[in-house]
Amino acid sequence: MKTMISLLKREFWEHTGMFLWTPLSVAAAMICVFTMPFLFGQHLISAHVLDRVGRMRDDTQRVGDALASIYMLSSGPLLIAMAGIIFFYCLACLHDDRRDRSILFWKSLPVSDFQTVLSKLLVACLVVPLIFLTIATAMSFCMLMILSIAFSTQEVFIFKDLLANGKLYLTPLQIAGILPVYILWALPSLCWLMLVSSWARSKVFLWAVGIPLLVVFLIGMLKLLIYQDADMQWFVDLILGRSIGSLVPGAWIRFESIPLNAYFPLSKEDSGFERIFMISWHTLTSLQLWLGVLLAACMFYMTVRLRRWREAA
Known part of the structure; x- marks a missing residue:
């Protein structure tokens, strides 16, 4: 356990800029952009909007409830940036130390290849999402306070109703509760990228993206040659989606063909994020999910073996 903690700390120290300063910079930029219209753009706010805000004075409880339910939606761009960070980290995590030969130093330590690869996988699927979720929650709360x-x-005082609303505190927990679902859906993409990172000697990005694209292209050409009218969209989703697109939070909406209206509350008393939580966990019954996890386990095993054989050769 101590060895694994040390390996996780090593990854964080080596990629502090990517894991910490990047989300902090994105969050700060979003807060600044969100604040500017209130500070310098009063002339951009129409009288109609001000009139609508003024009519909220007599219904602050409903306004507070609505804001407490949806304020975490502002974290969407930050979570998309998280997918990009994880993508490029996995591509480089096992390739860079072979390129600069620092792998010779790390292999001299009493740490197995399995522990090294597992630590990098844990960083990608657990540590980075937790950091981004924490920063996203803080950013969304700051933006909510600015809006309040x-x-x-405009004499619409919603602080009392907002801070007394349980959804304000429950919504971040519901989003954090989807993390295990995200990890399981993202495992095929994570292990594929790490497999390419441990195998490719150069042009890692081209290999990681080019191979799935080439497979889809060859299947499409084969379909044209044999004059088949079968719908190949499912195959494109399987190859491209599970190998690259699974890193995007909520990708299971596409994989499971879940209609978007299923995520909206049926009544005013329902919480939108509560339905997202329940539907996301329901996807654990999907055969596609567990086949992806099985394939990811195979790719993880190949990654560990390749890391050993590459240097032995």
Whole structure:
């Protein structure tokens, strides 16, 4: 356990800029962009909008409930950036130390290849999402407070109703509760990228993206040659989606063909994120999910073996 903790700390120290300063910079930029209209763009806000805000004075409880239910939606761009960070980290995590030959130093330590690869996988699927979720929650709360202050300038005081609303505290927990689902759906992409990172000697990005694209292209050409009218969209989703696109949070919506209206609350009393939580966990009954996990386990085993054989050769 101590060895694994040390390996995780090593990965964080080596990629502090990617794992910590990048999400902090994105969050700060989003807060600044969100704040500017309230500070310098009063002339951009129409009288109609101000009139609608003014009519909220007598219904602050409903306004507070609505904001507490949806304020975490502002974290969407940050979570998309998280997928990009994880993508490029997995591509480089086992390739860079072979390129600069630092792998010779790390292999001199009493750490097995299995532990090394597992630590990098844990960083990609657990440590990085937790960091981004924490920063996203703090950013969304700051933006909510800024909006509440802006409302108070129009004599719409919602702080009391907002802070007393349980959804304000429950929504981040519901999003964090989807993390195990995200990890399981993302495992094929994570292990594929790490497999390419341990195998390719150069042009890692081209190999990781080019091979799935080439397979889809060859299947499409084969379909044209044999004059088949079968729908190949499922195959494109299987190859491209599970090998690359699984890193995007909520990708299971596409894989399971879940209609978007299923995520919206049926009544005003329902929480949108509560339905997202329940539907996301329901996808654990999907055969596609567990076949992907099985394939990811095979690719993880191949990654560990390749890391050993590459250097032995």
